[in-house]
Amino acid sequence: MPSPTLRLRDILQLRFSPLFAGLPARTLEGISPHSPWKRLAKVAGYAAVRLVGNVFRPIRNAEDLHGKVWLYVVSQNNYEALHFLRESLSDTVLVAGQSKQIGRYNQQVNRLSLRRKLLYYGQFPVALLGLWKTEGRLAWRFFDLVFNAIGYYEVYRRALRHYRPRAVIFANDHNDDARALLLACRAEGVPTAYVQHASVSTSFPPLGFDLSLLEGQDALDKYRQCGPVWGRVDLVGMPKADAFLAQKNQQPTVQCVGIAINLLDETPAVFEAVTYLLREFPALRFTFRPHPGDQRDFTSLRQQHPTLRVSDARQESVFEFLQQQDALVAADTSTHLEAILLNVASIYYRFGTHAGTDDYYGYVAHGLVPRAHSLPELGALLRTYQQHKPLDLYQRAAYYNATLGTPDEGHSQQRAVRLLREWLGDYPSALRSEG
Template identity: 50%
Template sequence: MKKWYTLYNNILHLHFSEGFYSLPESARNAVSPAQPPKRFLKVAGYSLIRLIGNMFKQVKQPEKLQGKVWLYVVSQNNYDSLKFIEAGLSDAVFVAGQSKDIGKYNAIVNRLSLRRKVVYYYKFLPLYLEFLKHKKESTLRFYDVLFDAVGFYEVYLQKLRKYKPATIVFANDHNPDARAMLLAAKAAGIKTAYIQHASISPIFPPLQFDLNLLEGQDALDKYKLCGPVEGKVELIGMPKADAYVNYRNHKRKIKTIGIGCNLMDDISEVEKLLCQLTLDFPTINFILRPHPRDTRSYSAITAISSNISISDGRTEPTFDYLRRIDVQLSGNSGIHLEAVLLNVWSIFYNMNTKENLHDYYGFIAQGLVDACTDYEGLRALLQEHLQNKPDVYQRAAYYNATVGTEYDGRSGELALLHIKSILK
C-alpha cells in the first residue's frame, strides 16, 4: 500500500497539495465540483460513460504508434503547443487517452485504449483510505480526482512496453493522466521531454523529465521553488508564438480592447465592467474572450452594446484573437504574457471581488503588466493612452528567453534541435 500511495501521491501532486487546496473555490471548482452531489454524479457519470463505454470502443492503430516520437496531449492548447514538432519530425505522432477531450483536434489524435483501466479500480478504496490518513481535507474534497486517476499509470505502462516509443514529448506536467504517462515512461526506460505550454505556478510538481524546454527564466525560477530539477534544462522561448512575431502591434491609437476571462472570474463583474467601458468609450470596439472550458452564457453581456463581440476560444487560436486587439484586460490569466509578446498592452483588472487570488503568476510584481485596483483607475489609464499605446513586448524578456535576440520568432528551431539531441 505504501508503494501505491507514493506513486499516486506523485501523480496527484498538484491537486492534492496544500497550495491547491488553499486556492479560491472558483479555481478548485474548475477541477472538481464544489457541491458534493455533483462530485458524486461526476464519479457515477465517469464510471458509466467513460470506464464502461471505453470497453466497447476500438481505438488502437498500432502501426501509427510503434517506435514513434509520441506527442502526448491532454487539451487543445497542448496540441497547438506541440504541432510544430509534428511538422519538424517525420516520425512524430499525437497521442492522447481514449476519451480525452482535445477540442477541435479530437478526430485526428491517435488514441490509447483505456479498456483495461477498469481492471485497476480495486485500488481505489485502499488508496482513498490511505490518502485520508495523510491528506484528509484534500481527499474528502477531491476524491473524484483520485477516482479518475486510478489505472492510468498501470495501463500506460503496458502500452509503453508494447509500442516502445522513441521518446515522449509533453506539454503538460501536472494533470494526473500526463503525470501517469511520465512516471510510466520512467519505469519503462523511455526518454521524456517537456515543453512548457502555459505560465507556471510554484505549486506545480518538480520537473522530472529528461529534457525540460522552458520559455524563460521566470519558469525556471518557479520550478526551483517546486523542488529539485531533474534532467537538462534549456530556455527556448515560446514556439507557438513564432508565427506571430511579425504581427506585433505597433499601432499608437487604441481602437479595440479585449477582455479575457476565465472560470475564476465572476460573470456579473464582467458584465459590470463592459457596461462601464461601453459608456465611457463609445467609439472603442470590445472583444470578450471566455476561456475555452468556460461554458457559461455570455449572451446578456454581448447584448449590452453593438460594440461588443465574442471570441470563441474553442475555434479561434489565442494569438489570432490577440492580433485583433490593441489592449488586453484580464485578471489572473496566462493570456497576459501572450498579449505582451504581441506588443498588446495588457492590464491586470480583477473580475472576482469575492475571492483573493492577487497576482497569482507574479505578472504585476515583475512589471509584465500594468494593474488597476478599481474602475476609476482603469478608466483614467485608458484615457491617458488612447492616442499613445505603449510598446510593451520587451517587458516579456524575463518570461521568454528569445525576446529581442537573434532567435526571436525561432523558438521552434531551438526546441527541435534539443529534442533531436535526445533521440540520438
C-alpha cells in the first residue's frame, strides 16, 4: 500500500507541475499566498473553519447514498456537465464534499461527511518532509495545499465502505479531492467513470478511470501525452452542448461581442482592451463575462463604460451567454471551443504579458481560432468579422467534438448514457448482490 507521502504526491500532481508553479504571482496569491506567514494563516483558517467547523455541522442528505451511482462534482461546471445523467440513469445521486462550493447548486447536492478528516493531520509533518525530498522547494512553497489535501483519501475510503456505491462518475480528474476519491475507489474496488466537462491540457494527470468518455480526438491525444491511458475510452462529443448545437449562430455579420476573462488575465490589460474595443467599435454591443471564481471588483470598469453589459457566470451558463453573441474575445479558456461549436466567431487575445500558459489548450496551434497579438490586430480581425462572419466556422471543431457532422451530432447525451448503462451492467449493486 502506498505511503501517505506517495498518495499525496499523486493527489497533488497538478500542484507540483511546472505549469502551476509558474502561474502569475497574482493568480497564485489567491490559491497559495507567496508569504509563508500568510500561508500559515490560511492553514489556521482552514483548520478552524473547515476541519473543526465540519465537526459541528451535521450532514442531512435528502437522498440515500447506499448502493447508488455517485455523480461526484467539485464545481458548478461539474454539476452542469453531469446533471443529465441524474435524469437518464436510474439510482444516481449527485455528491460533493461536505463544504465544497458548487455555486448556485449548493443546496442540490448530497454531501459526504469530512468530520473525520481532522483525525489524520498527524501525517502532515512526515508527509511534508517526504514531499520535500521528492518535490524540493515546491513542497514548502505549497505546504498549505498539502495541508488541505491531508485526510481526503482516508475519509473517502471510509465513506465508500459505508455506502458501497455501485460506481462513481467524475467530471474532474485533477482537483485534490477528486484525485483522492479516485484513489480511494481503486483501493476499495469501486468502478469509476469520467465524463470530460471542459478542454484538457497536457499538464493533467494521466487518465486513470475504468471508463472515460471524452469529447473528441484532441482530448485523447493530449491524455496520451500525460502518460499511460488506463481503462476503456470512448469519444462521445460534448453532452452539455447538445441542446444548443441545433441553434448555431446564422448572423452573416458581427453585431454582439462577448469578452470572457479568466483568473490569469491581468486587470490593467483587461481594462485597456475593453476601453479600446468600446472606443473603436461604438456600433457593436459588448458583454463582459468574468470567470465564476473571479473575486475582482470590476465596478469601476462598468462605471467608465455604461453601455458595457455584464454576464454573471454564476447565474448564466456559458451557452446561454454565447447564444447572445456573434463573436468572442478571450485568452486561455475552453469558451473558445464552445463558441465555435455555436458558430460564434472567436478570437484569441491575451490580456497581459504572462507567457506560461500561452495557447494553453492549443486552439491557435490547431487552427480553431485566429490570434491577435496586439489591440490593433484584434481590431482588424473584429472589423473583418463585422463585415462578414462565415457560416461554417463550427466545422473547425470536429477535432475537438467527435460527433460534429455525424448522425450523433446533438445526441452526445444519449450516446454517453447508452455507453454508461452498458458499462454499469457489468457492475451490479453490491447491496443487491448481497441480497
